[in-house]
Every structure is written in C-alpha cells, then in structure tokens.
Amino acid sequence: AVAAPAIAQSAPTIKWRLASSFPKSLDTIFAAAEVVAQHVKAATGGKFDIQIFAAGELVPGLGVLDAVKDGTVECCHTAGYYFIGKDPTFAFDAAIPFGLNSRQQNAWLWEGGGMELLRDFFKDYNIHNIPCGNTGTQMGGWYRKELKTLADLKGLKMRIGGLGGPVLARLGVVPQQIAAGDIYPALEKGTIDAVEWVGPYDDEKLGFNKVAKYYYYPGFWEGSAQLSLYINQKKFQELPKEYQQILEDACAYAHLEMQARYDIKNVNALRRLAAAGTQLRAFSKEVMSAANKEAFAMYDEYSAKNPKWKKIYEPWKKFRDDELLWFGVAEKSFDDFVHSTRGGKR
Amino acid sequence: AVAAPAIAQSAPTIKWRLASSFPKSLDTIFAAAEVVAQHVKAATGGKFDIQIFAAGELVPGLGVLDAVKDGTVECCHTAGYYFIGKDPTFAFDAAIPFGLNSRQQNAWLWEGGGMELLRDFFKDYNIHNIPCGNTGTQMGGWYRKELKTLADLKGLKMRIGGLGGPVLARLGVVPQQIAAGDIYPALEKGTIDAVEWVGPYDDEKLGFNKVAKYYYYPGFWEGSAQLSLYINQKKFQELPKEYQQILEDACAYAHLEMQARYDIKNVNALRRLAAAGTQLRAFSKEVMSAANKEAFAMYDEYSAKNPKWKKIYEPWKKFRDDELLWFGVAEKSFDDFVHSTRGGKR
CATH class of the missing domain: 3.40.190.170 (Bacterial extracellular solute-binding protein, family 7)
Structure with missing residues (x-):
C-alpha cells in the first residue's frame, strides 16, 4: 500500500x-x-x-x-x-x-x-x-616537551576529552577538563603540559602551536x-x-x-603548521601498546559493572574484530601500497 | 528571505x-x-x-x-x-x-x-x-594459476572492467569484456584465465571459487x-x-x-570462501609497482590528447597528493597500529 x-x-x-x-x-x-x-x-x-x-x-x-x-x-x-x-x-x-x-x-x-x-x-x-x-x-595533541618513553607520561597534566582521559590516567597522565577558551592560557603558563583538541584545522585556530612545539599523532583515543x-x-x-x-x-x-x-x-592547516616550526612526532609503539592494553582492560572492567556498557561493548568488539579481518585484506593493502609510492614523504 | x-x-x-x-x-x-x-x-x-x-x-x-x-x-x-x-x-x-x-x-x-x-x-x-x-x-580477482612474477601476466586472458583493462594490457594481459552470466563458463572452460568482479560477497554468488583457486588482492584498479x-x-x-x-x-x-x-x-563471505579452500594471495610489490607506473604514464598520455580528461585529471592528481599527505599522518598511523595488534592474522 x-x-x-x-x-x-x-x-x-x-x-x-x-x-x-x-x-x-x-x-x-x-x-x-x-x-x-x-x-x-x-x-x-x-x-x-x-x-x-x-x-x-x-x-x-x-x-x-x-x-x-x-x-x-x-x-x-x-x-x-x-x-x-x-x-x-x-x-x-x-x-x-x-x-x-x-x-x-x-x-x-x-x-x-x-x-x-x-x-x-x-x-x-x-x-x-x-x-x-x-x-x-584526530591528532594526538600538543606537548611542551617530547615524549620519549612511557615514563614521560607520568604526572603529565593534559587537557583531554572522552574516554582517552581515564585510559591515559592509568598510565600516569593527570587529565584536565578545561573549556576551549581557557586552554591556551593554561598551556602558555605551564598550568598544563599538553592538550589534545581535534586536528590541524581546528587546533591552528586556537593557536596551540605558539606555546607547544611537539604535535603528536595519532589521537588513538579518537x-x-x-x-x-x-x-x-x-x-x-x-x-x-x-x-x-x-x-x-x-x-x-x-x-x-x-x-x-x-x-x-586539515591538509593546508598541517602544511602551515609545519612551515611555522611545529615538530610532528609519532607516538611510540611502546606508548600505543601500553595504552591499548589499558583501554581494553578498562572496557572489561566497565562490562563487569555496567550492564548498559556490556550490552553494546560485546557485539561492538566482535564487530571490530570482523571489520579488521576484512579491512586488513583489500582496503589496507591498497592504502599501504599507495602510501608506499610516496617514498615515506610526510 | x-x-x-x-x-x-x-x-x-x-x-x-x-x-x-x-x-x-x-x-x-x-x-x-x-x-x-x-x-x-x-x-x-x-x-x-x-x-x-x-x-x-x-x-x-x-x-x-x-x-x-x-x-x-x-x-x-x-x-x-x-x-x-x-x-x-x-x-x-x-x-x-x-x-x-x-x-x-x-x-x-x-x-x-x-x-x-x-x-x-x-x-x-x-x-x-x-x-x-x-x-x-575491491578484490583483485580469481586466477586459475598463481601469479609469481610480472611475466605471468603476459598473455593472461582476464575479464576486467574499467581502466584496469588498458593498464594491465600494457603489462601483457589480454583484457576480455564478458557479460556477468557468461564469465563462469568461460573461466570453467579455460577460455579465460582470470576474472575480477567485485569482492567476496558478490564474487561468491557467481561461484568463481569453484573454478579458480587463487583470490588476489587488492583490486588496485578499484x-x-x-x-x-x-x-x-x-x-x-x-x-x-x-x-x-x-x-x-x-x-x-x-x-x-x-x-x-x-x-x-564481505566479512562472512570471505570467511566462507577461505573455509571452502580459496587461497588468498597478495599481488607482489613487483606487479603493483609496474602497474602503478603504467597507470600514471597512461594518464599523462590521455592528458596530452583529451582536454576533458586533462581538465579533471590535473586538479584530481593534486588533490590525491594532498590527501595522501594528510591521511599518511593521523589516519594511517592509527589504522597501522590497530591492525598490528591483531598479530598479522588474516
């Protein structure tokens, strides 16, 4: 009908x-x-x-x-x-x-x-x-000092949103909740050591590059x-x-x-930031692996005490495993090759 | 108003x-x-x-x-x-x-x-x-024999659509245009040696796995x-x-x-195909690199003689270079790490 x-x-x-x-x-x-x-x-x-x-x-x-x-x-x-x-x-x-x-x-x-x-x-x-x-x-944020080892996260005062905060807290970071307009002065004065926001285009507008030199990637919490x-x-x-x-x-x-x-x-913003002296850095495998382990441990803890979390997390996790299987075949091998033809330029 | x-x-x-x-x-x-x-x-x-x-x-x-x-x-x-x-x-x-x-x-x-x-x-x-x-x-298609070197492409009769045909022809492949319903018998009889169609879900329906053992990836032409x-x-x-x-x-x-x-x-279809004996194979770097070189050479030839092509290709190419710059930073490093945690399972 x-x-x-x-x-x-x-x-x-x-x-x-x-x-x-x-x-x-x-x-x-x-x-x-x-x-x-x-x-x-x-x-x-x-x-x-x-x-x-x-x-x-x-x-x-x-x-x-x-x-x-x-x-x-x-x-x-x-x-x-x-x-x-x-x-x-x-x-x-x-x-x-x-x-x-x-x-x-x-x-x-x-x-x-x-x-x-x-x-x-x-x-x-x-x-x-x-x-x-x-x-x-997203990008992994702006840091006043380089992060060389996992130990450099200990005591790091960082503005970070979402579940990235509790995950990084398990590695010693002290997450801060700061409204957008107050982040820049906090970073400038050294009240905080680091801030993650979004990516090159949005971050550039807030001027974080003027008060922090190192711009890390990826924002593994997003x-x-x-x-x-x-x-x-x-x-x-x-x-x-x-x-x-x-x-x-x-x-x-x-x-x-x-x-x-x-x-x-994000493309042109990244170019402008790099031209103005921002140092791009990849998070080390050590940092990423430790955070990955803590994240999934935390999810299991949530599942144990929060039925609403568990109801979504369990099928979500299975879905993620399935998708990685398929994306790992055609999609990723295509992307890997295409990026390899650029000779590692960044 | x-x-x-x-x-x-x-x-x-x-x-x-x-x-x-x-x-x-x-x-x-x-x-x-x-x-x-x-x-x-x-x-x-x-x-x-x-x-x-x-x-x-x-x-x-x-x-x-x-x-x-x-x-x-x-x-x-x-x-x-x-x-x-x-x-x-x-x-x-x-x-x-x-x-x-x-x-x-x-x-x-x-x-x-x-x-x-x-x-x-x-x-x-x-x-x-x-x-x-x-x-x-997409996937790179079904092959009756393994492709071990670039030379194995010479004379290969393959059903392939789009500009993948002329690119592979430059490497010796003999592209075939065959309607969907006629591909299976052609592959079964050996009239053709290979076929690319879409990906696991669609390919499984046409039954190519029953008459060709090797399933290659990625479909670099798509x-x-x-x-x-x-x-x-x-x-x-x-x-x-x-x-x-x-x-x-x-x-x-x-x-x-x-x-x-x-x-x-595609996820479950890929699992079913693998369980039924399909052998997954990655195209070699040699094959991909040779095809990549021929593709861009062909695009330049098109630009030289076809103003409509040139009008789109030139800004498209610049766009692609820009995107690879940005995707190579946050997006790809995130995907690379996430896939690495699976320990190379496929």
Whole structure:
C-alpha cells in the first residue's frame, strides 16, 4: 500500500530550536548543524525551520543533552562522549580509544547493528539519535616537551576529552577538563603540559602551536569522532513521517559532508603548521601498546559493572574484530601500497 | 528571505523510471537504487514515485546512459567507468587505477572540487549526476594459476572492467569484456584465465571459487568504485526544488549505506570462501609497482590528447597528493597500529 500523499494537504509549519555544543568558531563541526537546517528547509519549502544556537546562547555547550531530554529544546548537535560522566556508554556514539575508524563506525551504525543498540540506549534519555558528522582520526595533541618513553607520561597534566582521559590516567597522565577558551592560557603558563583538541584545522585556530612545539599523532583515543543530532523523542514522533525522513536524510548528507570538509581543511592547516616550526612526532609503539592494553582492560572492567556498557561493548568488539579481518585484506593493502609510492614523504 | 512553502499548495505527483545497470541478484548495489526510491517516496508522502527496472528490463545494462541522455528514462543507476568507450574521463566518477579510496573519493566530490568538475563534464551528456554508493577497495580477482612474477601476466586472458583493462594490457594481459552470466563458463572452460568482479560477497554468488583457486588482492584498479545516479538534466530541472533536495539527500543516505553493506557482507563471505579452500594471495610489490607506473604514464598520455580528461585529471592528481599527505599522518598511523595488534592474522 502506498502512503497517502498527506504532505500536500497538511504539511505543517514547524519551528525547532537546535542547541549546538560548539561555538561558531569551530566552523567545520558547527556547519554540520547548519547544513541539516538548510536541507530540511529546502526540502519542505521552508515549512520545517530549525534555528541553530551556538554553545551558550540557549544552554551551555555541555547542558544540551539535559535540555533535549527535558524538552527545553527540540534537538541538539553534540558528541556522545561529552556525557561519559552520566554513563561511559555514551562514548560508543562518538569514540572510544582504539575504536573504529570513520568508515568502520558508519558500517557499525548502518549495517552492523550499532544504530539499534544506540537507539535503545538513548531511549532512556528520551532521545532519538541520528549520526551527524565525523572528524576522522584526530591528532594526538600538543606537548611542551617530547615524549620519549612511557615514563614521560607520568604526572603529565593534559587537557583531554572522552574516554582517552581515564585510559591515559592509568598510565600516569593527570587529565584536565578545561573549556576551549581557557586552554591556551593554561598551556602558555605551564598550568598544563599538553592538550589534545581535534586536528590541524581546528587546533591552528586556537593557536596551540605558539606555546607547544611537539604535535603528536595519532589521537588513538579518537580513531574517529562522530557527532550526532539528539532529538527529543516526543518531538520526533510528533513530526509528520515525511519530515522524519527528510530530517534523517539531511543528517546523512551532513554526516558525509563534515568528514569531507575535515579531510580537505586539515591538509593546508598541517602544511602551515609545519612551515611555522611545529615538530610532528609519532607516538611510540611502546606508548600505543601500553595504552591499548589499558583501554581494553578498562572496557572489561566497565562490562563487569555496567550492564548498559556490556550490552553494546560485546557485539561492538566482535564487530571490530570482523571489520579488521576484512579491512586488513583489500582496503589496507591498497592504502599501504599507495602510501608506499610516496617514498615515506610526510 | 525564506522560500514560499510551495510544497503544501502544489506538491505534484511525479512518476519516474530508473534503469539500473545491475541485475537484482547483485543485491548490495541494486539496493542503493531501491533505498533512494523508498526514501524519496517516504519524504513526499508517496507523491514522488521512482520505479526501478533491473538491467535489461527496459534497456540493456550498458545502454542506460544513452537512455537517460535521450530522455527515454528519467534516470539510471550505474558506474561511470562502463562508459570509458565514449570517453575515459567517465572513469573519474567511478574508479581509476591507483585512485582514491572510498573516503578520499567522498572528500574529492563534496569538498575537493570533484563534484563541480564532474557535473560540468556530464552536462555534455544532458546529465545531472549524484553519487550513489561505493564498494570500497575491491578484490583483485580469481586466477586459475598463481601469479609469481610480472611475466605471468603476459598473455593472461582476464575479464576486467574499467581502466584496469588498458593498464594491465600494457603489462601483457589480454583484457576480455564478458557479460556477468557468461564469465563462469568461460573461466570453467579455460577460455579465460582470470576474472575480477567485485569482492567476496558478490564474487561468491557467481561461484568463481569453484573454478579458480587463487583470490588476489587488492583490486588496485578499484581502490574504491563509486556508483551514481544519472538524471536527465531537463527532468531534474523540472522537479520542484523541494524534490531536488529530497532526491539529493536520499542519494547521500544510499551512498553511505551501500558502503556500510559491503563492509559488513564481505566479512562472512570471505570467511566462507577461505573455509571452502580459496587461497588468498597478495599481488607482489613487483606487479603493483609496474602497474602503478603504467597507470600514471597512461594518464599523462590521455592528458596530452583529451582536454576533458586533462581538465579533471590535473586538479584530481593534486588533490590525491594532498590527501595522501594528510591521511599518511593521523589516519594511517592509527589504522597501522590497530591492525598490528591483531598479530598479522588474516
């Protein structure tokens, strides 16, 4: 049976407010919400109008989840791992250390059972979640001193977000929670020793290269970092079916486009940073291996005490193993060869 | 100014026909067109209805481009490299040997200037193109005998699509064009020595493993292979703006989802093939390097004689170099480490 063409008779005018966790200056991420609003508006001839508010305009950047849960705003654009204080399980919707890369995360969400698991989890927060952007693998941050051995992590005061904090804490790092605007002075004064943020394009704007010389990679705690639209469930259910579909597809477009923007914008930013004297450094195998071991030990501990974590982690882990099997064959051997033809240039 | 809410007054009932280049049995690719049709229908309350026809139902699988160009059908779902006989430039919309991986292709299209270049190219064919799916890196195909040296390529009769054919021909391979249904018997009888098709999931269905033992990777001529919706330009322009937006976003959703489907379905198919005795083999560095050299030499020859090719290839090449610079830092070092923790299991 074909659905009745209800839209022609009854397309209602709907105005929503979207609270972003991000400032407008973080333009690559912020734009994903703008793209959603533009597409939804264009697809409905202006009838479905989503007004975007930057962090702090309506609610604080990290207050957006509660605002959506309580129905204060209809939706927000944020990253799940901002809410690990409520439950670490939120991190699966953004990034967990040594997790999935951007494409694997998409595979998990769309065809690997991830979307169902996450939507079930988010129901407890009155939220309907839709993926909306990814940064790809982030950089490992800015350090005032070189990290030569694992011992150099001991006592390192570092601004770091998400589950990277508790993992690095197990190796002696002292994670710091510092709002974006306060990081630069803290690093400049030496109140902190290191900061991870996003990648070349965003990091350059905050000027970290002026006060820290060493720029490490990869940000192994964010092999990809996904953003999402969180929508009050009741408000979502009240939308006409047509608008629900339009919103979902607009998010898919924004999701694709944000990854593309980062993949482009990071190139020239990296070149500018290198030209201005930034020293690129790879994390040592010793550091990565120790962190990898601690991360999976921590996940097992979470599973033992948090049923919500366990319910997602167990199939997620199996999915990850499967994906690495397949990616290790065609995809990685292609990438390895193509990169090898560049003669190791960086 | 906000657009007038024309949709409520005037949303027209529109019926389109979509000719697919693929049989229904190639379900992962075929589904992308079905997803587009489902989403467009849902987003318009059934008013915009796209009926899908498998290869051969309305027009032959490789006749779809002309059918769209001439307005016989409104749109088709196909792969650009099927039309390299008209102009090799079509291949940029699908895959060229040693080209971009799936994510880099997206970056090129959405933010790297690729969409503008391709749309300009497709105008000459009365076509508005929208990306609609990707397979990721394909496998390198099935071989009755092992390829031990470059010399083993000499005289090898191989079914291969796209620009992989002319590249391998420069190394002595004799490329064969054979329709899907005829490949298996040709390989069984030894009329051909090898065949490349897609990857484990699709290849298994055609049963190549029963008549060829060695399964090589990667398909370096398809580091990713993109599918597209080609729409008759006049028909696209006649759509209400709302429907244009709805169609574009439905394609973005289908584009994401198809890559995710392949990333999931290939895993178990690969396991089944390996369990049934298929021998996985990596192409040697010697073969890959020789093919890489011939590919780029061929691209330069195309540039010298084909202005349309040159117009896209030159910025494409610069884009590829840029992307490899950035991907070589955070993304690849993350993937390399994660794969290393599996201890080389395959």
